[in-house]
Amino acid sequence: MRPRMRICLSAALAGAGLILSGCANPSVGSDRDDPTQPVTLKFWHGWSNTAEVKAIDDSIARFEKLHPNITVKTVDNVSDATVNQALRAGGDDAPDVVSSFTTNNVGQYCSSGMWVNLDPFMKKTGLVKEKVFPKTFREYTSYQGNQCALPLLADSYGLYYNKDAFREAGIERPPRTMSEFKRDAAKLTKRKPDGSLERAGFVPNFRLYQNSPDRLFAQWGPKYFDSEGKARLSKDPRSKQFFATQRELIAAQGGYAALEKFRTTFGDEMSSQSSFMTQKAAMHLDGEWRGLMLEEGKAKFDWGTAPLPVPDDQADTYGRGFLTGTVAGIAHSSKHQNAAWELVKFLTTDTDQVVRFANAIHNVPSTFAALKSPKLDADPAFRTFIDIARNPHSTALPPSVNGGQYVVSLQDFSYDVEAGKVPDLDRGLRELDAQIDTDNLQSVN
Amino acid sequence: MSLVESPERPAATAAPLRKAPALRRKHTRQRLRTLGFLSPWLVGFSVFFGYPLIATVYFSFMHYNQIQQPSFVGLRNWKYVFTQMPLFGPALWNTLWLVVVMVALRVIFGLGIGLLVTKVKSGVGLFRTAFYLPYLAPPVAATVAFVFLLNPGTGPVNGLLEAVGIPAPGWFNDAAWAKPSLVLLSLWGIGDLMVIFMAALLDVPKEQYEAAELDGAGAWAKFRYVTWPSITPIVMFAVVTGVVQTMQYYTQALVAGKLASGVNIGPGSVIQPGYPEHSTLTVPQLVYSLGFQNFNTGAACVLSLVLFVIAMAVTTLLMRKRAGLLPAED
Numbered sequence: 220m221r222p223r224m225r226i227c228l229s230a231a232l233a234g235a236g237l238i239l240s241g242c243a244n245p246s247v248g249s250d251r252d253d254p255t256q257p258v259t260l261k262f263w264h265g266w267s268n269t270a271e272v273k274a275i276d277d278s279i280a281r282f283e284k285l286h287p288n289i290t291v292k293t294v295d296n297v298s299d300a301t302v303n304q305a306l307r308a309g310g311d312d313a314p315d316v317v318s319s320f321t322t323n324n325v326g327q328y329c330s331s332g333m334w335v336n337l338d339p340f341m342k343k344t345g346l347v348k349e350k351v352f353p354k355t356f357r358e359y360t361s362y363q364g365n366q367c368a369l370p371l372l373a374d375s376y377g378l379y380y381n382k383d384a385f386r387e388a389g390i391e392r393p394p395r396t397m398s399e400f401k402r403d404a405a406k407l408t409k410r411k412p413d414g415s416l417e418r419a420g421f422v423p424n425f426r427l428y429q430n431s432p433d434r435l436f437a438q439w440g441p442k443y444f445d446s447e448g449k450a451r452l453s454k455d456p457r458s459k460q461f462f463a464t465q466r467e468l469i470a471a472q473g474g475y476a477a478l479e480k481f482r483t484t485f486g487d488e489m490s491s492q493s494s495f496m497t498q499k500a501a502m503h504l505d506g507e508w509r510g511l512m513l514e515e516g517k518a519k520f521d522w523g524t525a526p527l528p529v530p531d532d533q534a535d536t537y538g539r540g541f542l543t544g545t546v547a548g549i550a551h552s553s554k555h556q557n558a559a560w561e562l563v564k565f566l567t568t569d570t571d572q573v574v575r576f577a578n579a580i581h582n583v584p585s586t587f588a589a590l591k592s593p594k595l596d597a598d599p600a601f602r603t604f605i606d607i608a609r610n611p612h613s614t615a616l617p618p619s620v621n622g623g624q625y626v627v628s629l630q631d632f633s634y635d636v637e638a639g640k641v642p643d644l645d646r647g648l649r650e651l652d653a654q655i656d657t658d659n660l661q662s663v664n
Numbered sequence: 665m666s667l668v669e670s671p672e673r674p675a676a677t678a679a680p681l682r683k684a685p686a687l688r689r690k691h692t693r694q695r696l697r698t699l700g701f702l703s704p705w706l707v708g709f710s711v712f713f714g715y716p717l718i719a720t721v722y723f724s725f726m727h728y729n730q731i732q733q734p735s736f737v738g739l740r741n742w743k744y745v746f747t748q749m750p751l752f753g754p755a756l757w758n759t760l761w762l763v764v765v766m767v768a769l770r771v772i773f774g775l776g777i778g779l780l781v782t783k784v785k786s787g788v789g790l791f792r793t794a795f796y797l798p799y800l801a802p803p804v805a806a807t808v809a810f811v812f813l814l815n816p817g818t819g820p821v822n823g824l825l826e827a828v829g830i831p832a833p834g835w836f837n838d839a840a841w842a843k844p845s846l847v848l849l850s851l852w853g854i855g856d857l858m859v860i861f862m863a864a865l866l867d868v869p870k871e872q873y874e875a876a877e878l879d880g881a882g883a884w885a886k887f888r889y890v891t892w893p894s895i896t897p898i899v900m901f902a903v904v905t906g907v908v909q910t911m912q913y914y915t916q917a918l919v920a921g922k923l924a925s926g927v928n929i930g931p932g933s934v935i936q937p938g939y940p941e942h943s944t945l946t947v948p949q950l951v952y953s954l955g956f957q958n959f960n961t962g963a964a965c966v967l968s969l970v971l972f973v974i975a976m977a978v979t980t981l982l983m984r985k986r987a988g989l990l991p992a993e994d
Contacts, residue, residue, distance in 0.1 A: 300956065307730040307959075327959065331731040426925055426939075482926060483817035483837055551731070621958055627936055634941070657748045662960060664727045664735055 248335070250556035258558045259290045263305075263314040265545075266580070267296035274579035278572060282565045289558050291316075299324060306333050306550050315553035316562050318371055322359040322543045322615060323623030329362035330620045334548035336365050340560040351568050353608075356585050359615040360546050369567040370585035372577055373544030374506045375607040376434050378528070379513075381407075382521040384418070384501035393502075393525035395537050397438075397464050400528040405471040407501040416473060416481040419494075421502040423468040424478050425633050428488040429505050432633035433626050436461050437541035437614050438529050443625065444617055450625065450655035453648035460530060462636050462644060475638055491516045507604035511581040524603040526610075539612035540604075544585060583608045621662035625655040717972075724965040731959075741962035745970070749963070754942040755950045758843065759971075762913055762946065763978070766847050767906035771899060774857030781858065782865045792862070799855025807919040810849045811836055815924075836924035839943040846917060846944065857902055864898040865891065904982050911975045914948040921945075947971050 252258065266275055272295050279291045294314070299321060305313045317334070319325075328334040341348055348357055352370060360368040380393050388407050394400040404420030411417045425432050439457040444450060452458045469475050485499060486492020489512070495503035496516055503509075504527060513522060526538045547567055549559045565572060573589040576582075578596045583604055589595070590609060596602075607613055619625050632641070632651045641647040699706070724741055728734035745752055781791050798806065813821050814835035822832035833841045872890045881889065918937050925939035937953065938945030947967055955964030 303959070304956070327729075331729045331959065333731050428926075479837070480817055480834075483815055485926065621960070624958055630936070631942075638941075640941075654748075654750065657744070661740070661744050661748070661963065662729075662958070664732070 248551055248553040248556055250335075250339075252555045252557050254286075254555075254557040254561050255288060256558075257288045257290075258555050259292060260316060260555060260559055260562055261292050261294065261312070261314040262316040262318075262562065263294045263297040263302055264318045265295075265297055265299075265320045271580050274576055277579070278566060278576050281572060281575075282562060285565065286561055289561065291562060303333070306552060309552045313552050314550055315555055315559040316547065317550055318545055318547040319368075320545055321623065322546055322618070323626055325360055325368050325546060326362040326618030326620050327622035328548065329365040329367035329618070333551055334367040335551050335553075335556060336367055337369060337548065337560070337563070338366050340549075340557070340564075341366075344560070344564065346564065346568065351586050351588070353585075353587060353590070355542055355613065355615050356544065359543065359618060362618040362620070368546040368548040369563060371545045371547040371567050372573070372580070372582035373542060373585045373608055374508070375583050375604045375613065376429065376437070376504060376506050376527065376541040377603055377607050378525045379495055379503045379505055379509055380523055380525065381495070381498060381501045382523050384498070384520070388501075393523070394528045396528050396531045396534055398531050401464070401467055401471050404468060404502065408472045410473075416477060416499075418498060419472055419478065419481060419500050421468065421472075421504075422478055422482060422494060422500050423465055423637075424475070424482055425465075425630065425637055427482055427485070428493070428503075431626075432629055433616055434504065434541040435465070435527075436629075438527050438539065440533065440536065440539070440612060440614055444619075448659070450652035450659075452629070452655075453645065453652045457530075458648055459644055462633070464530070465633075465637055466639075469637060495522075507583055507601060508581050510598070510600040510604075522600075524600045526603065526607050536612040538606060538610045539614070540607035540610065542608060542613050542615040544583070620659055624658050624662070628654050628658065720965045720968050720972075723961050724969055726962050728961040729959040730961055734961075737962065741960075741966045745963050745966045751938070751942060751945060751950060752967070754938070755945045755947045756970075758917075758943065758945055759911065759913065759947045760974075761843060762846070763907055763910045765843070766850055766910055766913075767903060769847055770850060770854060770857060770906055771902050773851050774854050774902065775861050775895075775899070777854060777858045778861030778865055782862055792858075795858050796855035799853045801853065803853075803915045804919050806853060807849060807916045808923060810845070810852070811920055811923040814845060836920050836944075837940055839941040842920070842924075842940060842943040846920060849916060849920070860898060860902065861895070864895040868894040900982065900985075904979055907978050907982065908975055911971055911978075912948050913946050914952070917944040917946050918949055 262279070264275060266272055275293065275295070279293055283289065283291060299319050302314070302317050302319065306317070319328075329336075348366065348369075352360075356370040356373060357366070360366060360370050378393055384407055385391075385393075385403075388403075390403050390406060394403045400421070404423075407418070407420030408416065409418040422430070423435070424430060425435075436458075439461050441455060441457055441461075442451065445454075469478060472478060481499070482494075485494040486497065491497075494500040495505070495509075496513065496518060498520060510524065526540055529536050529539060547563050549556050549563060553559050566576075567573070568586060570586065570588040570592060571594075573584050573586055574592045574594045577584040577589065578594070581596070581601060584590050584592070584595065590605065595605065616623075616626060628651060632647060635641050636644070636647070723734065725736060725738060726734035727737045727740070777795050781788065781795065784791050801809075813819050816822055816832065816834045816837050819835075822835075825832040835841050835845045868891055872894075873886055876886045876890050921937055921939035921944040937949040948971070951964045951967045951971070954960045954967065
């Protein structure tokens with residue numbers, strides 16, 4: 220190559236690099252705004268159901284009454300993917316306040332700086348988070364000390380059971396241990412004359428609705444990472460116990476293939492054709508919102524709620540469950556971060572607001588004060604989930620630098636295990652740990 | 665010698681010296697004119713191909729989460745994709761499987777239907793419409809319909825098969841049948857290829873068929889020696905565009921996998937493509953997952969480049985083959 224050409228090519232490449240790195244700079248917001256000045260905030264959330272949207276709109280109306288200088292424009296039914304793209308692209312139409320239905324991505328939001336750290340805002344306005352939010356909720360809204368989100372109501376997971384089916388099978392109360400769970404699931408299972416399933420006691424398959432492995436695994440109280448952040452599923456005997464129980468539950472009801480085929484006959488999770496609603500499953504893992512849906516759908520059977528059973532050797536932890544929830548934060552690109560903080564603070568910490576919103580959409584409140592509020596819905600079916608949320612053994616997923624990638628890896632592995640495709644569970648778990656560590660390392664700069 | 669030559673030298677060199685600026689200006693004008701005519705293409709090429717390609721190569725060596733400044737990580741992304749990402753193998757295999765099987769079957773099927781509708785004597789319009797209509801269905805709607813029809817538990821297709829005593833497959837819910845089900849879906853929407861082939865077939869000179877008939881050629885001989893040489897360029901076009909399109913196969917596989925899995929996708933959930941058992945996971949899906957769900961831009965760029973190189977290699981190979989297949993005068 221001629222020297223002149225080499226110089227030209229190097230210059231072109233260097234120029235391209237500079238241009239490209241310049242293009243890779245999303246807009247940056249500001250916290251220099253005066254929250255008492257007139258401003259319009261954009262709030263993106265994921266609720267889409269008419270009643271839920273009304274509940275959030277009512278909440279905004281209450282906020283605007285308290286802060287007449289702040290107008291809030293809401294956009295509903297926004298997915299995390301849309302929020303992610305908008306915040307990375309920046310621009311005038313990007314939201315100021317954002318919410319997400321999953322806690323899985325909080326680690327990514329915090330570590331990348333996409334959602335701003337709320338600690339300085341809390342300090343500025345004298346809010347002590349330790350006094351407001353329970354520990355588990357604080358943990359799933361922060362990553363490595365960066366509290367980039369706050370809990371905006373929570374979800375707890377428990378057991379819905381068909382009382383009519385229980386009476387028919389001669390079962391007096393919902394199961395409390397995994398042994399009882401397996402026995403009852405088998406007892407409640409009904410078959411057609413051709414041997415195919417008419418009703419399953421419990422469909423444990425990981426792909427059914429909310430049955431993702433992390434939710435069921437919560438009953439064992441797992442610890443996903445060690446103190447250095449390395450995956451430790453293979454080192455924890457509870458992992459093997461969990462998968463063994465899953466396979467026993469499947470075997471007790473006719474095997475994986477039969478249950479998978481049965482699963483394809485179920486309607487959509489949120490429709491009246493869901494498996495529990497149509498009585499194709501006598502027991503069902505779900506969140507607290509299902510109760511409202513069963514009432515609105517006028518279920519043709521008597522139903523009740525209870526915590527999910529726990530392993531036999533951890534019987535004292537009965538009452539625990541998986542916790543997650545909606546989270547809210549401020550976009551890094553927002554130019555009105557102080558005003559945005561006023562909205563986040565109102566939605567997440569104002570006791571009256573939190574209780575009214577929780578009652579309206581049947582979600583679990585996420586502050587100490589709201590959880591104790593006498594104004595909270597007294598429906599016993601709903602109270603089960605409040606108790607699960609309060610239970611000290613209940614757990615949430617730990618945040619991770621790359622969002623829920625490790626949960627996805629666990630899910631993939633679990634699908635193979637339940638299908639009987641992992642002959643050596645120990646080796647499989649070691650490989651799973653290695654994969655999680657590799658993926659985490661890849662996401663770190 | 666010098667006495668003779670010296671008076672002439674200024675005259676001999678003066679002419680080119682006078683002409684040179686004019687010639688240069690002429691050449692510059694010609695170049696500018698050429699560039700002017702080329703500029704729409706150049707702009708388009710630079711903005712939509714050149715820049716993205718350079719950016720993809722650049723980011724493949726960077727750690728970049730689309731928020732913070734990119735930082736140079738050498739070959740780390742390349743190593744991650746090729747040696748540490750277990751989904752890369754299945755995704756590449758699925759993509760190549762679809763390229764080979766789907767493209768081949770689409771061309772054969774499209775040509776077959778094209779031949780059929782050009783031979784039909786009555787009700788031509790009805791047949792053409794019937795075969796073309798499915799192509800107009802939006803890909804997502806068509807996929808939803810297929811997943812419903814082929815549902816192993818409630819779908820009418822399996823109901824029918826079971827009624828006549830044929831063991832019904834799991835279709836989109838069975839790893840062995842998921843890709844063939846996608847091929848079936850693409851064959852249902854073959855209308856685009858059918859129209860192209862039909863046009864090519866109707867363009868074959870009738871005299872050649874008559875001449876072949878006079879020579880005693882049967883149906884196969886007429887196809888082999890008259891039809892095929894005439895439509896070879898169109899077949900190559902169908903194959904090359906089919907390969908490029910299938911390399912980018914995304915929507916149908918994603919929708920089918922998501923629907924068949926039955927997993928509810930709420931606003932906070934992430935769609936995990938590939939159900940069942942990663943059998944419908946394609947490289948473009950993996951690129952999207954890495955780039956826009958995990959914000960692992962570097963690895964996504966590596967995968968994009970791998971796909972680009974394979975597409976280029978296959979297309980080049982096909983174009984070379986094309987030269988050998990075409991008649992001498994083409």
